[in-house]
Amino acid sequence: MTRTGILVELENGAVKETTLGVMAAAQGGEIFALVAEGDASSVKETLAQYGAATVVDIKGDVMSSPDLAAQVLCDAVSAYELGALLGTASSAGKDIFARAAALMGQPLVSDCVEVNVADKTAKKSHFSGKTVATLKVDAPVFLCTIRPNVYEASESAAAGELVEFNCESADPGLIKIVEVKTDAGGKLDLTEAPVIITGGRAIKSADNFSMLDACAEKLGAAVGASRAAVDAGYAPHSMQVGQTGKTVSPRLYIACGVSGAVQHFAGMKTSKVIVAINEDKDAPIFSKCDYGIVGDIFEVVPKLTEKL
Amino acid sequence: MKIFVCVKHVPDTAATIKVAGDTGFEDADIKFIANPYDEFGIEEAVSIKESQGGEVVIVTVGGESAPDTIRGALAMGADRAIHVEIDSQFLDAELTAQALKAAIEADGAPELIFTGKGSVDTESFQTPYRLARLFGMPVVNEVSALEVNGGKALATRESGAGEKQVLEMALPCVVGATKGLNEPRYPKFPDIMKAKKKEIKAMGLSDLGVDESAAKVTLVKMEPVPERSQARMLEGSVDDQVTELIRVLKEDEKVLG
Known part of the structure; x- marks a missing residue:
């Protein structure tokens, strides 16, 4: 059984669904849930229920510096003799894992859609989602980040023994966070959202995004935008899905007035179910999605909001 | 200021990728371009040079047709280039970083290094971090705004859920560029002509002491996505x-x- 560390991500004090998915990918190994933020004792039960043999309470404000967080992950790998270390390919996860891999001088497979911890193999997208590559890692530690939502949480009770980890490092590293700003973008993180509703050029204005916000609230969705909508100034770049924007993989993706350029598909084609609403029956998006409605988004979306 | 920009030579994002054999793809009829994220790095480097003076050097680890992509970067205003020639599109991320580091170091002390946030072919998002680590420099990736002044860089990075962090680091440092940083310029005809005369220094991995057989990640299969x-x-x-x-x-x- 591979001793597998999982970097736990929390939201409002609770374990993120995406972290539970990563734990599901590690089942079959002995799971060490590494909690570097919030209150480890309050999430211990959940982590045990989803397979953590050990819940490691990492002391200190390590998440305040990405370099320190990476150093602590390296320390935890040595301290617990971990053979694998997995995390979510979220903004923070991708950053910390890349730093940790560079620090260890070990390989890392980023944004995997499938992993096999025992074989040290992983599948990931190449060429903007046009191909899937299987990579084999030849290293003492198997480091991977996993694309959010590709693995569903699955219960598998384990002991969940709580241990404290006082890291020796306290060096904040070479970069310093001097400011944190919140822009007008969506409230839910697009890359991790289970449902996404996206507006394309046909949304016509920034104000009209409120129509998508209303529908998103009913769906529990995050709101995205196509490149055309971002370039037209209707939405900030932080909301862009696709090439030069974010790669997402929700269980449900609803594209409203998006034509369906190759570059858009590059960012959302691994979604489980794709729905398109577009006035143009010949829009390319209809040839590559699951369900289509030909119609005016300003009629269809409010109706959807009303009926949900 | 001496600025290096790492540029990857990648298949056009609109190209159809036909898998060939177990791990290859048919590249003969595909148009190759500069990795789109790297273009934000080129533009940023050239505009810093224009305002603060200095030199911009392009470094590409890529196949034999990479000089076509490098000429495009030179036409955007870079001064000269280094081409580390490799046979495969898929060189291990750590080895790529080692090659970039050795090529940069041999050329002179960098004050600022740009990369893209990741490449659109292997999507592995590691080069800026590994390069920074090998140099012992600070790094910020996914940078959408940058100020370079008085030996320091202030980099803005999206940290998810519409949140942005502003990070400070000392020069020399590595900046992974993404959309929002600037609007890359379209080279004009005279710039394209001028670029043809700029120097591209060619070398191989062995000249830089990089051992390709030391790769720790192997591509074992490539499959088309239905x-x-x-x-x-x-x-x-x-x-x-x-x-x-x-x-x-x-x-x-x-x-x-």
Whole structure:
């Protein structure tokens, strides 16, 4: 059984669904849930229920510096003799894992859609989602980040023994966070959202995004935008899905007035179910999605909001 | 200021990728371009040079046709280039970083290094970090705004959920560029002509002491991703269409609670 560390991500004090998915990918190994933020004792039960043999309470404000967080992950790998270390390919996860891999001088497979911890193999997208590559890692530690939502949480009770980890490092590293700003973008993180509703050029204005916000609230969705909508100034770049924007993989993706350029598909084609609403029956998006409605988004979306 | 920009030579994002054999793809008829994220790095480096003076050097680890891409970067205003020639499109991330580091170091002390946030071919998002680590420099990736002044860089990075962090680091440092940083310029005809005369220094991995056989990640298989077929179109009035959509999403697909 591979001793597998999982970097736990929390939201409002609770374990993120995406972290539970990563734990599901590690089942079959002995799971060490590494909690570097919030209150480890309050999430211990959940982590045990989803397979953590050990819940490691990492002391200190390590998440305040990405370099320190990476150093602590390296320390935890040595301290617990971990053979694998997995995390979510979220903004923070991708950053910390890349730093940790560079620090260890070990390989890392980023944004995997499938992993096999025992074989040290992983599948990931190449060429903007046009191909899937299987990579084999030849290293003492198997480091991977996993694309959010590709693995569903699955219960598998384990002991969940709580241990404290006082890291020796306290060096904040070479970069310093001097400011944190919140822009007008969506409230839910697009890359991790289970449902996404996206507006394309046909949304016509920034104000009209409120129509998508209303529908998103009913769906529990995050709101995205196509490149055309971002370039037209209707939405900030932080909301862009696709090439030069974010790669997402929700269980449900609803594209409203998006034509369906190759570059858009590059960012959302691994979604489980794709729905398109577009006035143009010949829009390319209809040839590559699951369900289509030909119609005016300003009629269809409010109706959807009303009926949900 | 001496600025290096790492540029990857990648298949056009609009190109159709045909898998060949177990791990290859047919590259003969594909158009190659500069990795789109790297273009933000080139533009940023050239505009810093224009305002603060200095030199911009392009460094590419890529196949034999990479000079076509490098000429494009030179036409955007870079001064000269280094081409580390390799046979495969898929060089291990750590080895790529080692090659970039050795090539940069041999050329002179960098004050600022740009990369893209990741490449659109292997999507592995590691080069800026590994390069920074090998140099012992600070790094910030996914940078959408940058100020370089008085030996320091202030880099803005999206940290998810519409949140942005502003990070400070001392020069020399590595900056992974993304959209938002600037609008890359389109080279004009005279710039393209001028670029033809700029120097591209060629070398191989062995000249830089990089051992290709030391790769720790092996590509064992590459498969095409099947495209979805034509959508099931929902018919009837708007009311009917929406009612049926909600039903299928809840009952058939089980993606709505």
